[in-house]
Amino acid sequence: MDKVDLQQAGLRVTGPRLKVLAVLEAHRDNHLSADDVYRILCEANDDVGVATVYRVLSQFESAGMVKRQVFSSERAVYELAEEEHHDHMICTTCGDVEEFCRAELEQMLEQLAEAHGFKPLYHDLNMYGLCRRCQAQQQA
Amino acid sequence: MDKVDLQQAGLRVTGPRLKVLAVLEAHRDNHLSADDVYRILCEANDDVGVATVYRVLSQFESAGMVKRQVFSSERAVYELAEEEHHDHMICTTCGDVEEFCRAELEQMLEQLAEAHGFKPLYHDLNMYGLCRRCQAQQQA
DNA sequence: ATATTTGCAAAGCATTTGCAGAGAT
DNA sequence: ATCTCTGCAAATGCTTTGCAAATAT
Numbered sequence: 001m002d003k004v005d006l007q008q009a010g011l012r013v014t015g016p017r018l019k020v021l022a023v024l025e026a027h028r029d030n031h032l033s034a035d036d037v038y039r040i041l042c043e044a045n046d047d048v049g050v051a052t053v054y055r056v057l058s059q060f061e062s063a064g065m066v067k068r069q070v071f072s073s074e075r076a077v078y079e080l081a082e083e084e085h086h087d088h089m090i091c092t093t094c095g096d097v098e099e100f101c102r103a104e105l106e107q108m109l110e111q112l113a114e115a116h117g118f119k120p121l122y123h124d125l126n127m128y129g130l131c132r133r134c135q136a137q138q139q140a
Numbered sequence: 141m142d143k144v145d146l147q148q149a150g151l152r153v154t155g156p157r158l159k160v161l162a163v164l165e166a167h168r169d170n171h172l173s174a175d176d177v178y179r180i181l182c183e184a185n186d187d188v189g190v191a192t193v194y195r196v197l198s199q200f201e202s203a204g205m206v207k208r209q210v211f212s213s214e215r216a217v218y219e220l221a222e223e224e225h226h227d228h229m230i231c232t233t234c235g236d237v238e239e240f241c242r243a244e245l246e247q248m249l250e251q252l253a254e255a256h257g258f259k260p261l262y263h264d265l266n267m268y269g270l271c272r273r274c275q276a277q278q279q280a
Numbered sequence: 281a282t283a284t285t286t287g288c289a290a291a292g293c294a295t296t297t298g299c300a301g302a303g304a305t
Numbered sequence: 306a307t308c309t310c311t312g313c314a315a316a317t318g319c320t321t322t323g324c325a326a327a328t329a330t
Contacts, residue, residue: 012304012309034295049312054295056310072264073210075294089258098256105248109267112242117272118229124212125265127249132257152284152329174320189287194320196285215319 009063016048020056024080031077031097071126091131149203156188160196164220171217171237231271
């Protein structure tokens, strides 16, 4: 089914692309940087050039298969695109990323935009703070 | 009063720092990149090294005098810090940045965070789309 | 007088690009 | 057979840093 995704995106089915896709799927719950993907592939002896990883990720993004995020001016991270939009809470201590979505919130944003005569296309909403675990550890 | 700001921040009052501050004040309604600031100073024959501009801006940020923003992975831009928090609408066509703030929105974010056991410290909320002017031009 | 700040040029980091060879259709 | 993709290494763009001279206190 990966092949199909690639073909639908008008991309040839190649080793590097399948490998990158596999890595993203194997780490669905993490947000990986291009370099993370590269490293994971290297460790698995699946040799793919860094440049290719960057190129493939950006092609996937253009094809709408992955989403690119930049959290507080760190390096970009990628996640497989899901149909439903979501926003992020990023722990400033451990770096953990939690996703959330709330229809009311999205509605309110639409309304706010409209009130400013602005036609919204997409948005980034990132909350930075302490995740549950790090709060607990801080108290200890 | 600029001098006072610098002194309060524990920074010595120097030419370059005053000049950078002056540029930011003269462009309150724009979001300037480090290079924008550098260029503006050059054009005014107020020679300050680029490195200094970067250093000064980051010192100002640490001191809470300016806010640093990164819109959709472009270069960082800076704006004088205001007491009230605000979010941004960025026109994807002309790059214009509009600020907005809505108490209900901030409240909802707090609630959402709490519901996730997350302790929010700050957030970035950027909407990308078409500003009023660019919408009009698109139709023409 | 002394500690901080500046400018320059060099280094750093993430990411992109040119190009010739390898690979997919 | 042809057009696309890959890997490498070099280039890019923004930002940071080392260091000696200049400056603020």
